[in-house]
Amino acid sequence: MEEIVARLGKNLAELRQNFRSGRTRGLVWRKTQLRAILKLVAENEDEIFEALNRDLGKHPAEAYRDEIGVVKKSAEYSLHHIEKWMAPKKGQLPLLLFPAKAEVLPEPLGVVLVFASWNFPISLALDPLIGAISAGNTVVVKPSELAPACSSFLARIVPLYLDNKAIKVVEGGSDVAEKLLEQKWEKIFFTGSPRVGRIIMSAAAKHLTPVTLELGGKCPIILDSLSGSDLKVTVKRISGGKWGACAGQACIGIDYVLVQRKLAPVLVELLQKCIKTFYGENIKNLNSICKIVNKNHFERVCNLLEDPGVAASIVYATVLHWLGCLILFKHLRLIEPTILLDPPLDAAIMTEEIFGPLLPIITLNDVEESIEFINARPNPLAIYVFTKNKTFKEKLLQETSSGSVIFNDTMIQFICDGLPFGGVGQSGFGRYHGKYSFDTFSHEKAILQRSFFLELEPRYPPWNGFKLEFIRLAYNFDYIGLLLLLFGLRRRYTSRTVI
Structure with missing residues (x-):
């Protein structure tokens, strides 16, 4: 541990020295690093696919959509806009100060720390890094030890492409994270659970370090009365959002569905058909759904089904008709798409974030009851609403609070660089993506200049x-x-x- 601390101290000293030299503030340096990230993902695509498959069982199509594609899009967007973002903005002054002029100049914060999460271990490391680089900071990236193949890849490859005097990857477990948090940073960016988020915030308070916390929450779907082709499209989008993105191991993943009681049987039937179309019926041959990240998380998800009331609410599970069968698939770390209808609301599956391929459906008498249901719980990171009712849309926007609201689709907000991505309340605070990433890692410095003429x-x-x-x-x-x-x-x- 002493050796780790010494190495951290040496790395931080080098990062601070390089930041103070002003090298990272220039447009040329920033663009050079962004182009290097594009080159990194382009030249190492197959190795990224392999690492993601080893850690999470991601198919290359899913890996490109959620990881490589996200990074490329983000870097290209920043390259296109960074010069405009860096430019000073004119500030308005009261007439009492005439003659004078003012501007707002974005400047980098300094040495920043990025904690990446294991569920999207490439994009959640490189996407915040893009924002930190675009703003002109020096950076330490701490990949998650729960995705060891991706962590090792980043530690080995990043120094070959990026400026190693200004950007460093530090591997390790919780002991290394603790030592990192003891250091002084100008910004900490964390993606992960609310539990760890509290630890991050507590440690940051010692140095009054600003933090951005990208946490999670139980993100609901509200399903209004739909029929025909609209309902079929809705079911495809629910299935893709729930099971098609890291097997439900996503902070913006669907946690449960709220639907009118009379529509529930039809919804369950259509979801069953969609699951069979997307993923087949033999869990051993599932190559389009991710693995659970490790044994502990596998057992945690399985334990959510141990409650007798929860087990009794399972209405679809093609293979696992009793919990004993789960043991057969522990070595595969695969849990098939599972649907539950009205599990007990006080059970862990309805009070904790699921982070797995289990989908509870909660029935209501009327769709408007969903607003009260959501408001009785912590703020979700996202609310997904399938409806054509404009009045209900407006009511929901006015009466609920969440990081984002998406109408008639799921999880697409993550790839929109023009929209802020972040939570509210327990689902986190701060925002990033596109210009919002640049702002997150910048300080807007006010500059005011007066003339000696006309007092x-x-x-x-x-x-x-x-x-x-x-x-x-x-x-x-x-x-x-x-x-x-x-x-x-x-x-x-x-x-x-x-x-």
Whole structure:
């Protein structure tokens, strides 16, 4: 451990020295690093596929969609816009300061720390890194030890492509994370669970370090009355969102469905058909659904089904008709898509984030009851709503709070660089993607410049009614009133008070 601490200290000293040198502030350096990330993912695509398959069993198509494609899109978007983001923005000033000019200049924060999560171990390491680089920071990336193949890949490959004096990858478990948190950073960016998020925030408080916490939450689907082709499309999008993205191991993954009681049987039937189409019926041959990340998480997901009331609510599981069968698939770390209908609301499956391929369906008398249901629980990271009812859409937007709301699809918000991605309340705070990533890793510095010409004496004592009226008009940008006052054509109101 002493050796690890010494190495961390040496790395941090080098990062600070390089940041202070100003090398990372220039546009050329930033663009060079972003192009290097594009080159990294392009030249190592097959190795990334292999690492993701070893850690999570991701098919190359899923790996490209959720990992490589996300990184390429993000880097290209930043390359296209970074010069505009770096430019100072004109600031507006009160007339009382005339003549003067102001601008807002974004500047890098300094040395920042990025904790990546294991469920999307490539994109959740490189996407925040893109934001930190775009803003001109030096960076330490800590990959998750729960995805060892991807962590090893990043530690080996990143120094071959990126500026190793300004960007470093530090591997290790919780002991290394603890030592990293003891250091002083200008920003900590964390993706993971609320439990660890509290630890991060507590450690950051010692140095008053700002943090961005990308956490999770139980993200619901609200399904309104739909039929025909609309319902069939909805079921495909639910199935793809629940089981097609890391087998439900995603912070924005679907946690449960709220639906009117009369529609539940039809929904279950259509979901069953969709599962068979997407994934087949033999769990041993499932090559389009991810593995559970490790044995502990496998057992955690299985334990959610141990409650007798929960087990009794299972309405679809092609192979696993009793919990004893789970042992047969422990070595595969595969859990098939499973549907539950009205499990007990006080069971762990409805109070903890599932992070697995289990989908509870909760029935309601009326779709509008879903608002009260959601509001009785912590703020979700996302709410997915399938409806054509404009009035209900507006009501839901006004009466619920969540990181995002997506109508008539699932999980697509993650790939939208023009939208902020982040949570609210227990689902996290801070935001990133596109310009929002740049802002997250920047400080907007206010710059104000005044001329020595034309000193406005009404700013100074001794006070009188004329000066009061002058200040009042100046703050209200009342040019006509000021001219009238200066030429003696406007009454002086000394009885008014400034608000």
